[in-house]
Structure formats: C-alpha cells, structure tokens
Amino acid sequence: MKSLGSIRRSFAPWNDPQARPYISFQNVTKRFADFTAVNNLSLDIYEREFFALLGASGCGKSTLLRMLAGFETPTSGRILLDGQDLSGIPPYKRPVNMMFQSYALFPHMTVEANIAFGLKQDGMPKAAIAERVAEMLKLARLEQFAKRKPHQLSGGQRQRVALARSVAKRPKVLLLDEPLGALDKKLREATQFELMDLQQDLGLTFVVVTHDQEEAMTMADRIAIMDKGQVMQVATPAEIYEAPASRFVADFVGSVNLLEGKVASRTGNSVVISGGSGAQISVENAGEAAPGAEVAFAIRPEKIRVSSKPPAEGHLNAMQGEVWDLAYLGDMTVYHIKLDDGQVVKASALNSARISDDPLTWSDRAWISFAPDAGVVLTR
Known part of the structure; x- marks a missing residue:
C-alpha cells in the first residue's frame, strides 16, 4: 500500500470506525454581535492526538480553543470532552489547561514556585507537590534553573x-495558543521537536493553535485548515500537502502551481486535462472529475522538472517557456518559468551536485515536465 509522504507513527485512531472521539465539536457556532467567528463547525479530536488548528488571523481558531477552555460560550451547538457535555462547566473545573503565548509567569516567583502554584491552589500535600515539581523540572530540563526567576531565563527557558x-x-487536554510565537526561528524549530517528544512521554492530548504552516506540519498528527469560521479540510500533514481538498487548501499550505483547464477525457481513474494554451495534462487518480468539468491541476514546485531540452516522453505533461526569474538558495534553485500562454510556473530543483550539466539562466528557453502522479x- 502506497502512502502520501513519510509515516511518522502508526497512531491513527481517526481511521478506526470503532474509535470514539475524545473531543467533539458538534455544530458549534459563535457570534460576537453581527460577526460570526465560528460557523456551524463540527470536528472530532482523538485521545493522545497532537492536533493543530491552522489558519490566518481571524479564521476562528483561537475562538474555538477558548470555547473548549471555557473562556467563551458557544452561541449554539455542543462541545463534548470524553463524552461529557462541557456546557455550564466553568474553566477552572474543566480537565483542560491552557498555555498562552505570553507564558503569564509570576515574575516574583522562582521557576519551581511557578510550577507548584496550581498544585498548591488545588490543595495537594506538600510532599506530593515537591515530588511533582521535581518530576516537571526533570522533564523540561530545568533542574539547574529551579531557583531562578523568569527575568533570569531565556525565552526558550521561560517557554519550558x-x-x-x-x-x-495532569490535565486531560493541553491547549496551546501560538506557543512558540515569541521564540526566534532556530529556537522555535528545536522546541517543536521537544514539544512532540514531551507529548509522547506524557500521553496527553495536545491541541495547538498556530498560523505557522511549518510549525503545524512538523508537530501535528492531524491538521484542521480553517477559513472564515469553518473547517476546510482535516487530514495528516502529508495528506494536506500532497492531496489538498480544494484550491484554498492547496494555495494556503506551502507553494503550489494551479493550472486551470477542462477535463477532455476520462479512462478509469485517469483524466486528460486541456489547458488554455492547448497543453495536455495527464493525471492519475483524478478523483470525481468528470469529462467537461472545469478543474484546476495543482502541482508543487519540487514535483516539476526543468530542462533546456524537451522531455523524452513527448509533449504530454510538458510545456515550454522562458526563465523569467531564478534564485540560487544553496541547497536548491528556484525557477520562475513564464509559459508561452503567459502563466508563470514555479519549479524547484535540489542542487545535489556542485556543478550543473544543464545550466539555465535568465531569458533562456526552458521546458517543464512532470509525472502523471505528480x-x-x-x-x-
């Protein structure tokens, strides 16, 4: 069985028809006056899942998180956690905890006192608190900073x-609202893997809100792409990238070329699309596309071959144009090819050798080509 992208782990309860969702949003709507932040949304999240809500600012993802935490009340619909309806349950009685982007640490308390604060509020015995704090310090690799105060720590240490x-x-669910937004790029990348490892070690359900595509793709088991208060697609990172469900999702995640055309013919699961310039595109696994339908062919830049010579396979899935722009990035070269019909296509090629045997530069004539399953x- 072929898979889309690399397999990160075998955990996939959403594929089990017997599995019961741990968190369930059922026809949830949230309005603020005449603005609808979340619009009749239904979504299931499973126990021990690292789930990401991804979308642009104002798409409703943070509102969804705040309703789950209890800081906002749905206008209509239900939110269930482990089968229990959360309506009417205040935030402090919900088995969830929320980590904010600002971290909200007490500046006058030490690291260990900050960690212990919630446990003291719950009336946990002193010996149990000390044991739990020591466990958390070790887990977050903060033992040597236990007596320091927040202003004496780096951004990454405060985050931990x-x-x-x-x-x-020990919440059942940990909610993270843009948790890595305050970190610099290098530290953010390192912390993403730390969060993944920590989630695996603790066995908790993580729900993270982010507008950073790379962050969601790196950390999450599944991603919900949101727009205007609705979920556009829910899938694994590989499925979101390799098999987007719509033009919006394809364009939102990563870089993509969208070639518009009409389905000229269909044979089994394969179709031939006629483009505006007369180009013929053969595509395997074409889904529900019917002959005569107006469609878009979505292809990622790394799936496109660029050459000064026409492909040996012929003119099917091949188009000619001019090198309109290019960028040498060290590990790869990015080409912008202006096709003869005027559309600019982006292609990228790994620089696996130090010297190219087919160098292309500005204004050169070039061919682009791709496989039927690309x-x-x-x-x-």
Whole structure:
C-alpha cells in the first residue's frame, strides 16, 4: 500500500470506525454581535492526538480553543470532552489547561514556585507537590534553573517553565495558543521537536493553535485548515500537502502551481486535462472529475522538472517557456518559468551536485515536465 509522504507513527485512531472521539465539536457556532467567528463547525479530536488548528488571523481558531477552555460560550451547538457535555462547566473545573503565548509567569516567583502554584491552589500535600515539581523540572530540563526567576531565563527557558506548569496538574487536554510565537526561528524549530517528544512521554492530548504552516506540519498528527469560521479540510500533514481538498487548501499550505483547464477525457481513474494554451495534462487518480468539468491541476514546485531540452516522453505533461526569474538558495534553485500562454510556473530543483550539466539562466528557453502522479485535480 502506497502512502502520501513519510509515516511518522502508526497512531491513527481517526481511521478506526470503532474509535470514539475524545473531543467533539458538534455544530458549534459563535457570534460576537453581527460577526460570526465560528460557523456551524463540527470536528472530532482523538485521545493522545497532537492536533493543530491552522489558519490566518481571524479564521476562528483561537475562538474555538477558548470555547473548549471555557473562556467563551458557544452561541449554539455542543462541545463534548470524553463524552461529557462541557456546557455550564466553568474553566477552572474543566480537565483542560491552557498555555498562552505570553507564558503569564509570576515574575516574583522562582521557576519551581511557578510550577507548584496550581498544585498548591488545588490543595495537594506538600510532599506530593515537591515530588511533582521535581518530576516537571526533570522533564523540561530545568533542574539547574529551579531557583531562578523568569527575568533570569531565556525565552526558550521561560517557554519550558510555562509548559511544565501547564502539565503539572495532569490535565486531560493541553491547549496551546501560538506557543512558540515569541521564540526566534532556530529556537522555535528545536522546541517543536521537544514539544512532540514531551507529548509522547506524557500521553496527553495536545491541541495547538498556530498560523505557522511549518510549525503545524512538523508537530501535528492531524491538521484542521480553517477559513472564515469553518473547517476546510482535516487530514495528516502529508495528506494536506500532497492531496489538498480544494484550491484554498492547496494555495494556503506551502507553494503550489494551479493550472486551470477542462477535463477532455476520462479512462478509469485517469483524466486528460486541456489547458488554455492547448497543453495536455495527464493525471492519475483524478478523483470525481468528470469529462467537461472545469478543474484546476495543482502541482508543487519540487514535483516539476526543468530542462533546456524537451522531455523524452513527448509533449504530454510538458510545456515550454522562458526563465523569467531564478534564485540560487544553496541547497536548491528556484525557477520562475513564464509559459508561452503567459502563466508563470514555479519549479524547484535540489542542487545535489556542485556543478550543473544543464545550466539555465535568465531569458533562456526552458521546458517543464512532470509525472502523471505528480499533482492532483481540484474540482472546488
């Protein structure tokens, strides 16, 4: 059985028809006056899942998280956690904890006092608190910073303190609202893997809100792409990238070329699409696209071959144009090819050798080509 992208782990309860969702949003709507932030949304999240809500600012993802935490009340619909309806349950009585982007650490308290704060509020015995704090310090690799105060820590260390405090109370679900937004790029990348490892070690359900595509693709088991208060697609990172469900998702995640055309013929699961310039595109696994339908062919830049010579396979899935622009990035070269019909296509090629045997530069004539299974047909 072929798979889309690399397999990260065998955990996939959403594929089991017997599995019961751990968190369930059922026809949830949230309105603020005349603005609808979340619009009749239904979504299931499973136990021990690392789930990401991904979308642009204002798409409703943070509102969804706040309703799950209890800071906002749905206008209509239900939210269930482990089968229990959360309506009417205040935030402090919900088995969830929320970690904010600002971290919200107490500046006058030490690291260990910050971690212990929630446990003391719950009336846990002193010996149990000390044991739990020691466990959290070790888990977050903060033992040597236990006596320091937040202003004496780096951004990454403060982030780990906030995380340790959030999981110290053993919530069933940890909610993270843009948790890595305050970190620099290099530290953010390292912390993404730390979060994944921590989630695996703790066995908790993580729900993270982010507008950073790379962050969601790196950390999440599944991603919900949101737009205007609705979920556009829910799938694994590989499925979102390799098999987007619509033009919106294809364009939102990563870089993509969208070639518009009409389905000229269909044989089994394969179709031939006629483009505006007369180009013929053969596509395998074309979904529900019917002959005569107006569709878009979506293909990622790395799936396109660029050459000064026409492909040996012939003119099917091949187009000619001019090198309109290019960028040498060290590990790869990015080409912008202006096709003869005027559309600019982006292609990328790994620089696996130090010297190219087919160098191309500005204004050169060039061919682009791709395999029949390199892209997907989008009907919406």
